Amino acid sequence: MRKENRWKDAGAEEMKDKKERETIHRQGMPEQDPKLRTRNFDEVPLGYTEEMAVAEAKRCIQCKKPLCIGGCPVDVDIPGFIKLIAEGNFSGAARRLKETNCLPAVCGRVCPQEDQCEKICILGRKGEPVAVGRLERFAADYERESGNITVPEIARSTGKKVAVVGAGPAGLTIAGDLVKLGHEVTIFEALHKAGGVLVYGIPEFRLPKKIVEAEVDYLKKLGVKIITNTVIGRLKTVDELFEEGFGAVFLGVGAGAPVFMHIPGENLSGIYSANEYLTRSNLMKAYRFPEYDTPIVRGKNVAVIGGGNVAMDSVRTALRLGAENAYIIYRRTEVEMPARIEEVHHAGQEGVQFKLLTNPVEYIGDKDGWVKEMKCLRMELGEPDESGRRRPVPIKDSEFVMDVDTVVVAVGTMANPIIPATTPGLETNRWGHVTVKDENCETSRRGVYAGGDIVTGSATVILAMGAGRKAARAIDEYLKS
Numbered sequence: 164m165r166k167e168n169r170w171k172d173a174g175a176e177e178m179k180d181k182k183e184r185e186t187i188h189r190q191g192m193p194e195q196d197p198k199l200r201t202r203n204f205d206e207v208p209l210g211y212t213e214e215m216a217v218a219e220a221k222r223c224i225q226c227k228k229p230l231c232i233g234g235c236p237v238d239v240d241i242p243g244f245i246k247l248i249a250e251g252n253f254s255g256a257a258r259r260l261k262e263t264n265c266l267p268a269v270c271g272r273v274c275p276q277e278d279q280c281e282k283i284c285i286l287g288r289k290g291e292p293v294a295v296g297r298l299e300r301f302a303a304d305y306e307r308e309s310g311n312i313t314v315p316e317i318a319r320s321t322g323k324k325v326a327v328v329g330a331g332p333a334g335l336t337i338a339g340d341l342v343k344l345g346h347e348v349t350i351f352e353a354l355h356k357a358g359g360v361l362v363y364g365i366p367e368f369r370l371p372k373k374i375v376e377a378e379v380d381y382l383k384k385l386g387v388k389i390i391t392n393t394v395i396g397r398l399k400t401v402d403e404l405f406e407e408g409f410g411a412v413f414l415g416v417g418a419g420a421p422v423f424m425h426i427p428g429e430n431l432s433g434i435y436s437a438n439e440y441l442t443r444s445n446l447m448k449a450y451r452f453p454e455y456d457t458p459i460v461r462g463k464n465v466a467v468i469g470g471g472n473v474a475m476d477s478v479r480t481a482l483r484l485g486a487e488n489a490y491i492i493y494r495r496t497e498v499e500m501p502a503r504i505e506e507v508h509h510a511g512q513e514g515v516q517f518k519l520l521t522n523p524v525e526y527i528g529d530k531d532g533w534v535k536e537m538k539c540l541r542m543e544l545g546e547p548d549e550s551g552r553r554r555p556v557p558i559k560d561s562e563f564v565m566d567v568d569t570v571v572v573a574v575g576t577m578a579n580p581i582i583p584a585t586t587p588g589l590e591t592n593r594w595g596h597v598t599v600k601d602e603n604c605e606t607s608r609r610g611v612y613a614g615g616d617i618v619t620g621s622a623t624v625i626l627a628m629g630a631g632r633k634a635a636r637a638i639d640e641y642l643k644s
Contacts, residue, residue, distance in 0.1 A: 189291040190219040197512040204367040216301040220249035223293045234280040236629025257306035265339035268374045271300025274625040318345035323642040326409040328395045331359020332624045333615030334415035336631030338387045349388040363446040396581035411610045411638045418616035422575045428526030433534040437473045437573035462569025466490045469573035470500040477571045494522040494555040537567045603637035
């Protein structure tokens with residue numbers, strides 16, 4: 164009877180604790196004032212305090228069957244690390260995160276948690292889900308800022324070598340997983356800094372470069388070797404990597420080739436691909452010209468074509484570079500925009516003007532060959548297309564002209580053909596993306612694996628990381644067999 168009463172008491176206490184947790188409101192994230200932040204490149208969200216993090220962590224009801232883990236492409240133990248934060252063990256939370264995610268400070272900032280783990284959080288059925296991403300950022304930032312960074316035990320060396328091509332999210336993830344399993348891992352990166360899209364694509368105000376550098380340094384402490392300024396397919400081929408003794412090769416080179424719309428006037432000066440515009444500003448620090456000697460056009464009337472995260476990054480960069488009018492030109496409505504809700508919200512706060520149901524059809528230049536106007540058509544939404552979104556249809560006789568002096572085209576990217584062109588037998592699809600087996604990321608070439616945007620086309624950081632983890636398991640099995 165006493166045992167039965169103890170069980171009843173414990174059950175009642177658990178129910179009481181659960182109800183108390185449900186009364187805690189989701190903690191908002193402190194941010195820079197919009198009027199101030201459009202004049203600097205400092206990070207916009209400022210992060211949780213310890214008190215806010217603990218309060219938010221206590222909202223998690225620690226489900227017996229946590230659905231949130233299934234929503235995470237890298238299988239983070241979400242209830243586990245959140246419980247440690249609730250208990251005040253912030254360093255332990257960071258260590259728990261790093262068991263499956265070698266880039267938690269990055270993921271806490273740029274992952275679309277609202278479409279993944281938070282989307283299926285039980286609390287979200289009746290109210291707001293637990294702020295998983297903000298807590299992930301907090302734990303990772305706490306570990307880095309406290310200097311209490313521990314390196315996990317590395318397995319005994321297997322004597323096997325793996326070459327990773329590309330130091331973006333997929334490449335960094337697979338390198339971290341494989342080196343912990345005892346393999347010798349070398350990353351070959353074409354640019355002068357590791358990080359891929361994390362350093363050339365995502366602006367400082369959304370992902371500070373010191374955060375990426377710290378995550379890369381952690382991988383180096385694990386034993387990952389990183390060789391920069393090395394274009395595989397030009398300096399050496401995939402076949403030559405095998406000749407040098409690598410037992411497997413992973414291709415994580417992203418999809419960085421620009422896409423244009425092929426409309427009249429697209430070759431005028433002042434028209435950028437989003438890749439060039441953001442690379443100049445982010446990786447080459449053009450926003451700090453002349454301290455850094457990479458110039459960038461500082462337009463007064465800047466139009467960014469597209470509605471994804473890259474478009475939001477570009478238009479918010481334009482504002483910070485001094486644009487008086489910064490426009491998003493998007494052929495559908497805000498409901499169909501693929502950009503994160505938070506990024507659209509921040510852009511609106513900062514004064515970005517949204518020209519929706521609008522499509523450019525021609526650029527008009529001045530006598531010196533610089534863009535000065537953009538001719539557009541108004542659109543309406545028709546039946547859904549293959550993406551499931553309603554297809555934009557031009558409205559007859561709806562042409563109008565906008566004054567612009569800078570245009571950034573952010574309508575997607577495509578695969579760079581260098582590696583497929585120099586790797587005999589490597590199969591690609593009609594878009595030039597490397598084809599793989601879904602279950603293990605294996606390509607048509609034995610010992611060659613691939614993941615991230617080079618396989619899927621433009622996608623999210625966390626999906627590329629998920630592919631890196633999947634490929635790591637497959638390569639480990641391949642090398643041991």
